[in-house]
Amino acid sequence: MNGRARDDNGAGRTARFALEAFVIAAAVLPLYLLAKQSVSPELETFAWPPHWLPHRLTLDHFLSVFEVNELRGAILRSLAVAAISAAIATTLGAMLAHAMARSAIAQRVGFSTVSGIRLLPMIAVAIPLGTILATLGVYDSPSGIGLAIVHAAIAIPTAALTIYASFAAIPLEIEEAAWIDGASPLRIFLTIDLPMARAAIATALILCFILSWDEFGFALLVQQTNRTLPPLLYYYTVFGNVGPASALALLMMIPAVIVVVALGPSLRGALTAGSSR
Amino acid sequence: MADLAVRNLTRRFPSGGGVLDVSLDVPSGEFVVLLGPSGCGKTTLLRMIAGLEYPDSGEIRIGANGDSGSTTHRESIAMVFQNFALYPHMTVFQNIAFPLKLRRVARDEIERRVKESAAKAGLAVDLGRFPRELSGGERQRVALARALVREPEIILMDEALASLDAQLRSSLRVELKTFQRRLGRTFVYVTHDQAEALALADRLVVMRAGRVEQVGTPQEIFDFPQSEFVAAFVGNPPMNFFSAQRAPQSGSLIVEGIDLKIKAPEGCPAQIRIGIRPEYLAVEKSDGSVAIDVVVESVEFSGASYVVYAKLGNSSIRAALSRHVEPGAHLTLYLDAARLHFFDPSTGRRIGNSA
Numbered sequence: 152m153n154g155r156a157r158d159d160n161g162a163g164r165t166a167r168f169a170l171e172a173f174v175i176a177a178a179v180l181p182l183y184l185l186a187k188q189s190v191s192p193e194l195e196t197f198a199w200p201p202h203w204l205p206h207r208l209t210l211d212h213f214l215s216v217f218e219v220n221e222l223r224g225a226i227l228r229s230l231a232v233a234a235i236s237a238a239i240a241t242t243l244g245a246m247l248a249h250a251m252a253r254s255a256i257a258q259r260v261g262f263s264t265v266s267g268i269r270l271l272p273m274i275a276v277a278i279p280l281g282t283i284l285a286t287l288g289v290y291d292s293p294s295g296i297g298l299a300i301v302h303a304a305i306a307i308p309t310a311a312l313t314i315y316a317s318f319a320a321i322p323l324e325i326e327e328a329a330w331i332d333g334a335s336p337l338r339i340f341l342t343i344d345l346p347m348a349r350a351a352i353a354t355a356l357i358l359c360f361i362l363s364w365d366e367f368g369f370a371l372l373v374q375q376t377n378r379t380l381p382p383l384l385y386y387y388t389v390f391g392n393v394g395p396a397s398a399l400a401l402l403m404m405i406p407a408v409i410v411v412v413a414l415g416p417s418l419r420g421a422l423t424a425g426s427s428r
Numbered sequence: 429m430a431d432l433a434v435r436n437l438t439r440r441f442p443s444g445g446g447v448l449d450v451s452l453d454v455p456s457g458e459f460v461v462l463l464g465p466s467g468c469g470k471t472t473l474l475r476m477i478a479g480l481e482y483p484d485s486g487e488i489r490i491g492a493n494g495d496s497g498s499t500t501h502r503e504s505i506a507m508v509f510q511n512f513a514l515y516p517h518m519t520v521f522q523n524i525a526f527p528l529k530l531r532r533v534a535r536d537e538i539e540r541r542v543k544e545s546a547a548k549a550g551l552a553v554d555l556g557r558f559p560r561e562l563s564g565g566e567r568q569r570v571a572l573a574r575a576l577v578r579e580p581e582i583i584l585m586d587e588a589l590a591s592l593d594a595q596l597r598s599s600l601r602v603e604l605k606t607f608q609r610r611l612g613r614t615f616v617y618v619t620h621d622q623a624e625a626l627a628l629a630d631r632l633v634v635m636r637a638g639r640v641e642q643v644g645t646p647q648e649i650f651d652f653p654q655s656e657f658v659a660a661f662v663g664n665p666p667m668n669f670f671s672a673q674r675a676p677q678s679g680s681l682i683v684e685g686i687d688l689k690i691k692a693p694e695g696c697p698a699q700i701r702i703g704i705r706p707e708y709l710a711v712e713k714s715d716g717s718v719a720i721d722v723v724v725e726s727v728e729f730s731g732a733s734y735v736v737y738a739k740l741g742n743s744s745i746r747a748a749l750s751r752h753v754e755p756g757a758h759l760t761l762y763l764d765a766a767r768l769h770f771f772d773p774s775t776g777r778r779i780g781n782s783a
Contacts (some may be wrong), residue, residue, distance in 0.1 A: 327480050328513035331506065332527040332574070342526075346517045 155326055189213065189397035196393045212398035222383070222399065229364060232295040235405075237359035243303070244310025244355060245318075251311065252318035252359040253326075265308040271418035273305070275374055284373060291375045296378040298373045312340060313355040317348035357410055365407055431456050431616060432477070432582055437486035437571070439472055447472050448638035449486070451622045454631075456491075456574070459608050459615045463625040464635035466660070473635070474618045478507050478584050490582060500666045506575035512567045512585040514559040520546075520570050521555035541577055547763035548611075549573035564592045568600060582614045586715065589624065601627055626650065635690055636656050654778045658769040659703050665735050665746050669772065671761045674698050684741030688718050690765050693780030701771040706735065708767035717762035722747075724757045 163236065164391055188196050190213050191205040217220045250257035260304060284290040289297035321344060329339045345352060367381040387396035432454040440446045447469040454460050462470040462480045475481040477488055477732040478500055489707050490504045506527075514523050533541070546555060559567055568588065575583050589597045589604075605628055606614050619625050626631055626646040633658075634641045634649060640655045642654045653659035671683040681688045681702065692700060713719070722738035724747055726752055729735075733748040739757065770779040 180608075292557065322511065322513065324509045324511060324513040325515065327478075328509055328574075328743065329515070329526070330480070331478060333502065333530040334526075338530065343515060347515075349517075 172192040179378045185397050185400055188393055189396065189401050193394055199389060211404075212394040216398050216402060217393050219395075221378075222395070223378050225378050225383045226402070228293075228295040228374070228377065230427065231362040232302060233360045234298045235296070235299040236269055236306060236363040238355050239299070239303035240306035240310045240359040241314075241352060241355045244359075245314050245345065245348075245352060246340075247311040248314040248361055249318050249340060252321075253323075261311065261356055265311060268305075268308050273368060277369070280369075281287045281372065287389055290373065293377045295374060295377065295379060298370055299352070299378065302359075305366070305369070306362050310355040310359055313358060314348055314351045317351035321347050361407060361410065363404070373382055431491060431640055432616070434473075434477070435487045435489075437473065437476060437483050437488065439476060439481060440481045441467075441472075444473070445469060446638050447476065447483075450635075450638075451486075452633060452640065452643070454582075454616065455613060456614050457612045457618065459605070459630040460633060461625040461629035461631075462616065462633050462635060463619045463622060463629075464620065464641075466620055467637075469638040470618045470620075470633075470635050474584055474586055474616060477582075477616060478505060479573045499681065502667075503578075505584060506578065506579040506580035506582075507584040507586070508568075508571045508575050508588045508660045508685050510590055510646050511516070512559075512571040512588075512591075514567060514574075515568055516559055519558055520551070520553065520555050520562070525553075527574065531578070542573075548576055548607075550607075561704055563755040563759050565596045565600060568592065576611075580613070580660065580768075582616060585617045587619055590619070590621070597624075604628065604673055612732040623664060626662070632709050634661065636661075652778070653769065654700055655671045656703065656776045658768055659771070661674075663705055665748060667705050667707075667769070669701055669703045669771075670740075672700050672702050673698065684743055686720060686741070687715045687738055688720075688763075688765075690768065693770050695767055696770060696779050697772060697774070699773050701773045703769040703771065704763055704767060706746040706748040707760045708732075708764040709745070709749075710764070711751065711753075711759070711761065713762050715763070719760050719762055722759050722761055724755050725751050726755050727753060729746060750779060 179232055187202075188226070190208050190210070192209050192211070194208055195202060216226075246260055247257075247297070251261040254332075275293075280288060284297040287297070289300065291297070320398065325343060325347075326339050329343050334342065365381065366383070370379045371382040371385070378386075384396055384399050384403065387399065413427060432452075434452040434454075437450045438446075438448055440448075445467050448744065450469075452460075462473060464470045471480060476483050488500060488501075513615070516642045518526065524545055525538050527761060528538045528541060542555070546552055546569075551566065551569040551573050553562060553566055559570065562570065563766045571588070589600055591599065599706065601624060607622050617628060621630075626649075627657070627735060629646050631643065632646050632649045633643050636657050641657045642649060643654075649662055651656060653662065654722075656669065660669065672683045672692075674680075674696065675682055675687065676685075679692055679770055681692050683702065709740045710717070720740055722740045724738045725744075727734050728737070729752075730748070732752060734752050736747045736749050736753055736759075740746050745761075753759055771777065772779055
């Protein structure tokens with residue numbers, strides 16, 4: 152990040168290297184074990200003492216993920232729920248963020264509501280939420296729309312906080328110029344504010360997507376039979392299907408990996424967008 | 429084309445400042461400059477004319493069009509902001525075309541009018557470029573082209589040259605003036621720079637603490653300031669002011685114990701403020717001049733003249749002289765008595781020869 156030179160002596164460098172190696176190992180080892188399990192035959196996964204390297208390789212677990220209907224359905228449902236909830240949360244969150252950036256009252260109310268929601272124990276709203284969803288007829292729906300609504304509600308604060316700084320950084324003069332040029336408030340929001348904050352909007356979409364993709368508690372409660380990935384993975388694990396569960400877990404990481412590898416630098420830029428020129 | 433009429437406009441802010449009971453008439457085609465120190469309400473007045481700010485009371489009318497804030501009102505004005513307020517995510521072309529797009533103008537018509545407007549504003553850059561790729565002067569022209577493209581009746585400018593460097597500012601100043609003449613449109617321009625105001629204005633509105641202090645041509649404002657505030661604010665180097673007493677018997681004025689041998693104007697109080705511009709103090713004697721002896725403190729070279737800072741008794745005095753003098757020297761300055769301004773110290777208003 153910065154170009155400051157470090158004048159390390161040998162011992163310092165060795166110590167730092169050891170620490171780094173430990174941290175990397177701690178992060179990588181579970182991933183390695185997961186990957187190993189996902190390509191090991193069922194018998195080998197319970198071998199004692201455990202093998203560090205798989206003796207035989209198999210792709211059966213991965214194939215089963217795509218062949219078993221329940222798994223394929225869960226993948227598609229998780230994708231749909233994450234995409235829909237991210238779209239809803241980002242749209243509403245952007246509107247909230249704009250109000251917070253432009254009105255002192257909305258800012259006060261917005262920040263207290265947002266932090267209030269974040270402090271609320273989520274499980275406390277589970278029963279009323281279940282009742283509401285049942286009334287709406289979307290409880291445990293095959294499309295997962297009920298869960299998408301819940302995830303959208305949870306993600307709105309995240310979306311709003313992610314976008315807020317970018318809207319606040321847009322000079323009021325630019326919106327005023329657009330107003331004088333003849334644009335309506337909605338038009339200003341759509342043609343001036345959203346494009347100017349597009350990096351933050353993209354970040355919010357990604358964060359909300361991952362938030363939904365990973366969410367376990369409400370997914371377990373709301374999609375009792377038409378499951379999404381996290382609860383399904385849980386059931387697979389507790390019922391001892393370690394191989395398919397490992398394969399599934401690896402597949403679940405793909406969105407996060409894509410985000411970090413492909414969008415890494417621009418994501419970092421977007422997260423800090425608006426803080427400086 | 430339409431006249432702009434401002435009637436008893438008041439807008440108060442909780443934090444103080446604002447505009448207090450301002451009335452103003454701007455005939456169409458005139459270049460009006462609102463001048464005053466920061467916080468005098470000139471920008472608030474402009475923003476109310478623009479419809480960006482609502483008055484507490486009073487009204488603004490443009491020709492027969494609706495009141496400020498209405499759609500017809502907004503149609504008849506355009507505004508250039510201090511930092512140009514260009515849309516950074518749009519190209520120059522899209523920036524200028526934006527007002528037309530909102531009005532659903534046909535595409536080839538947009539194309540034609542954007543080019544025409546860019547040419548009028550003297551914009552000679554590739555219209556496909558983005559504002560961030562342009563220099564300050566070019567951005568200024570884009571902002572102007574965007575204001576012109578929908579042919580508003582009144583163009584409002586808020587310190588529109590203030591963010592440019594000095595050289596560019598003076599060249600654009602000249603250009604803006606000729607441009608406004610050629611276009612024949614009404615301009616309302618806000619600035620705190622008195623030199624810019626004098627250069628641009630057909631009519632100058634000097635404001636102070638939310639009120640209009642004086643309205644007049646630059647020449648009138650400069651030659652016959654109606655208050656000590658206007659006299660001090662307009663002109664560079666600024667006018668000299670002294671407190672004077674009227675001698676009981678002769679009725680002539682005494683400054684720092686020196687009898688100026690000038691009759692006080694009719695009906696003036698015993699105490700009076702007198703002002704003289706530094707340009708009307710000279711080292712050469714001329715008809716009707718009064719000699720005063722000063723001690724030179726420091727000298728600044730301003731290019732056209734030497735600005736001499738000197739002491740007259742306990743008062744400081746500035747003089748714009750044609751030749752250099754040594755600091756510490758005793759100097760006799762000749763004061764052009766015909767160029768004196770008199771102000772009432774209790775009200776700050778001008779006394780006598782008000783033309």
